Amino acid sequence: MRNVLIIAKRELASYFTSPVAYVFLVIFLLLTGFFTFTAGQFFERGEASLGAFFGWHPWLYLVLVPAAGMRLWAEERRAGTLELLMTMPITPWQAIFGKFLASWVFLGIALALTFPVVVTANVLGTPDNGIIFAGYLGSLFLAGAYLAITCLTSAMTRNQVVAFILSVVACLFLILAGFNPVTDLMVRWASPAFIDTVAAFSVVTHFDGFQKGVIDSRDLAYFLSVIGFSLFATSIVLRNR
Amino acid sequence: MRPSNLNILMIKIENLAKSFGAKRAVDGISFTVERGEVVGFLGPNGSGKSTTMRMITGYYPPTAGSVRVGGYDVVESPLEAKRLIGYLPENAAAYPDMSVRGFLGFAAELRGLSGAAKRKAVARAVERCFLESVLHQSIDTLSKGYRHRTCLAQALIHEPEVLILDEPTDGLDPNQKHEVRNLIKELGRTKAVVFSTHILEEVDAACTRAIIIDRGRIVAQGTPDELGRPLDEVFRRLTVPDTAVPDTVKQ
Numbered sequence: 001m002r003n004v005l006i007i008a009k010r011e012l013a014s015y016f017t018s019p020v021a022y023v024f025l026v027i028f029l030l031l032t033g034f035f036t037f038t039a040g041q042f043f044e045r046g047e048a049s050l051g052a053f054f055g056w057h058p059w060l061y062l063v064l065v066p067a068a069g070m071r072l073w074a075e076e077r078r079a080g081t082l083e084l085l086m087t088m089p090i091t092p093w094q095a096i097f098g099k100f101l102a103s104w105v106f107l108g109i110a111l112a113l114t115f116p117v118v119v120t121a122n123v124l125g126t127p128d129n130g131i132i133f134a135g136y137l138g139s140l141f142l143a144g145a146y147l148a149i150t151c152l153t154s155a156m157t158r159n160q161v162v163a164f165i166l167s168v169v170a171c172l173f174l175i176l177a178g179f180n181p182v183t184d185l186m187v188r189w190a191s192p193a194f195i196d197t198v199a200a201f202s203v204v205t206h207f208d209g210f211q212k213g214v215i216d217s218r219d220l221a222y223f224l225s226v227i228g229f230s231l232f233a234t235s236i237v238l239r240n241r
Numbered sequence: 242m243r244p245s246n247l248n249i250l251m252i253k254i255e256n257l258a259k260s261f262g263a264k265r266a267v268d269g270i271s272f273t274v275e276r277g278e279v280v281g282f283l284g285p286n287g288s289g290k291s292t293t294m295r296m297i298t299g300y301y302p303p304t305a306g307s308v309r310v311g312g313y314d315v316v317e318s319p320l321e322a323k324r325l326i327g328y329l330p331e332n333a334a335a336y337p338d339m340s341v342r343g344f345l346g347f348a349a350e351l352r353g354l355s356g357a358a359k360r361k362a363v364a365r366a367v368e369r370c371f372l373e374s375v376l377h378q379s380i381d382t383l384s385k386g387y388r389h390r391t392c393l394a395q396a397l398i399h400e401p402e403v404l405i406l407d408e409p410t411d412g413l414d415p416n417q418k419h420e421v422r423n424l425i426k427e428l429g430r431t432k433a434v435v436f437s438t439h440i441l442e443e444v445d446a447a448c449t450r451a452i453i454i455d456r457g458r459i460v461a462q463g464t465p466d467e468l469g470r471p472l473d474e475v476f477r478r479l480t481v482p483d484t485a486v487p488d489t490v491k492q
């Protein structure tokens with residue numbers, strides 16, 4: 001655990017030593033604001049809930065999370081520091097988990113900075129703050145799942161742009177599998193059981209519950225499996241250097 | 242007690258080989274290095290020096306053969322073996338966004354040092370590699386010589402018993418080369434040092450023994466005197482100038 005924290009500390013510090021972190025945070029907050037208040041019609045809905053806010057997260061994260069995570073391993077490869085890291089007396093798993101953790105914390109910080117939305121909702125009405133909490137938790141796990149996938153794609157290449165594109169495509173699949181317009185199309189030729197099975201792989205399906213305020217252990221298990229599987233695959237990719 | 246304290250044999254390499262696809266980069270190399278030795282690893286570009294060093298340090302898994310460092314098999318007990326090794330990779334990689342001090346502190350922490358021990362280790366490495374003047378500078382603003390020495394300092398931070406240095410004088414000016422050679426010589430008194438180079442004068446300047454490798458095979462080894470003089474003629478006779486030609490073409 002000590003090694004995990006040493007790696008995570010360095011990684012997190014490197015986010016904030018470059019202007020990229022601040023640019024990212026500003027863009028993140030601007031986009032959340034835009035989607036929530038303009039596209040999501042937060043005020044026009046006339047309800048004190050954050051549905052307009054969380055509903056967009058699977059789409060918002062589709063671009064933002066790969067952008068935050070694409071450098072994780074690609075940059076180590078490009079700079080040659082991967083060799084340094086992998087010849088230190090640490091296990092690959094400690095490095096993988098440490099770096100993942102640092103980025104996840106960074107995304108958590110970005111998410112936490114959206115607190116004015118919660119304040120606004122509470123000032124304008126009396127929302128169910130339990131539901132809001134569940135929404136934040138689900139959103140954090142959603143970001144974690146995308147991030148773990150980005151770790152995997154980032155480990156496969158030394159080119160950050162390639163890592164970015166690959167992870168956007170992979171995450172898009174995870175959205176579309178359970179996205180209503182897509183499942184509605186499939187109804188024509190696929191059996192309902194098949195559609196349900198495909199949808200069970202989708203982040204949308206598992207994020208829905210959190211938005212309704214339900215913290216279901218199956219949804220948690222889903223996100224943790226995506227994270228666990230992706231990080232495990234990352235370790236295999238890194239071993240075959 | 243660790244096995245390494247019991248015997249002076251620090252590195253034992255047996256029939257080590259590495260293939261990249263059809264290409265045999267290292268083709269059955271065996272040698273040993275004892276404490277107190279500085280072994281110069283000589284060979285033309287592409288002869289397999291870096292690949293061999295990457296297998297010694299546990300970065301590349303060998304295709305065949307074994308590496309033991311301080312009695313520990315690098316594949317079976319990687320952590321124990323890696324603890325004994327200080328490694329300067331080719332091109333002296335370091336995190337560009339970190340300061341020299343931050344980077345050395347990070348290396349010290351990964352080597353299990355903290356608090357006062359960490360500060361002492363960083364201070365000692367900084368002094369040894371003449372880094373005082375750039376301590377707070379970020380690594381991407383360093384000149385090549387300083388970046389090289391920063392990475393070298395990282396390799397020395399935990400007083401390792403085995404030092405693997407891949408082209409430690411590459412890209413340095415003559416004064417810096419001289420300093421690094423002297424440092425290697427001094428370190429070699431108490432450690433087992435392997436360094437690679439394609440500069441022949443370094444063999445005379447710093448090595449107790451030289452190993453000449455060509456196309457992944459050892460073609461000669463011995464003290465500089467045993468290899469014969471002039472060294473560059475010996476080197477040219479034993480190696481082919483361009484080893485980037487695929488094996489299939491050569492045969």
Ligand SMILES: Nc1ncnc2c1ncn2[C@@H]1O[C@H](COP(=O)(O)OP(=O)(O)O)[C@@H](O)[C@H]1O
Pocket residue numbers: 241261264266284285286287288289290291292293484485
């Ligand atoms: N990761 C790799 N993938 C494919 N080929 C490699 C790789 N690393 C080294 N090689 C090949 O192996 C040979 C030996 O390379 P290297 O060990 O770097 O030589 P040296 O350090 O002596 O210049 C070269 O022909 C090189 O192209």
Ligand SMILES: [Mg+2]
Pocket residue numbers: 290291292331407
């Ligand atoms: Mg080399």
